[in-house]
Every structure is written in structure tokens, then in C-alpha cells.
Amino acid sequence: MKKLNFKPKIGSGDTGYTDIKSMKVKKTDKRIKFNAALDKINALIGLVRSFKKDKELFKIQQDILKISSFAAGYGEKKEIENSIELLTLKIKSFPCAKIPKKFIVFGSNKKSALINLIRTEIRIAEIQAWEINKKEIAVYLNRLSDYLFLLSLKK
Secondary structure: OOOOOOOOOOOOOOOOEEEEOOEEEEOOOHHHHHHHHHHHHHHHHHHHHHHOOOHHHHHHHHHHHHHHHHHOOOOOHHHHHHHHHHHHHHHHOOOHHHOOOOOOOOOOOHHHHHHHHHHHHHHHHHHHHHHOOOHHHHHHHHHHHHHHHHHHHHO
């Protein structure tokens, strides 16, 4: 992923507008709300990673940044599709014996509880992705929700 030179424009959003690809957009625009949801997800994943460095979660954070960029009109659809394929493979490789056969109550430990909190935020973001007609992103988020559910069982 390319690094962008970013210098915040302090106060530029004080009017209730922001920029997407050099276009002024209301901060209440669905795309802005969606990117705010992704920002929250990324921050929550960072919180979980602060307990113990985790390469898988770091990769997911990188994916979330790509998705945020893609939702704003940058990046390649193929990058999202590749991330979907990788998550699908990880899900398929998960041992079936560990998958519960009934509903479970979350909170057996802090890390698992936080991962499930993130998973619920991802489900909300997935709905928002469908609202802004970003099918690839919605599919990725659906897959990510499944993956994090399984990951929470491991932790």
C-alpha cells in the first residue's frame, strides 16, 4: 500500500463539510459516516493489539485502511477481492471441532469480548457498505465478521 503525504487542515471541517476526491461533501453523507465507522473499527482493533502484538489483526487494520480509501474513491477493487479470498481461506482452515453448535455468551476473557465487540461494529459497517453500494466492501466485512467470530474462540 502506498503511503500518502497527509497534513491535517485544522478547522477545515468546522462548517460541517469535508472533502472526498476534491469534492465538498456534508459530514452527514453516508460515505463519511461509513468511513467514521471504519475508523472506529480500526481503533478498536488497535486496542486489542495493545494487549499483545498480533500479525493477523495488524493485517486486518491494513485492510480496513484500504477499504476506507476505496470507499472514498481511491484504490483498486482487486485489492479488496484479494483480501476476501485470503479471509475465506483462513475461515475454511479453521478446525470445525472448535465451532460451537449453539449460541454462546461472550465475555469469557477480555480479548475475546473485545474481538466480539469489534465484530458487532463490523456488522453495522457492513450494512452501511450496502447503503453506499459498495458490494466488494460489504462482502469483505461480512467475511471479516465471520473470521473474527472464529478468532474470538481461539483467544
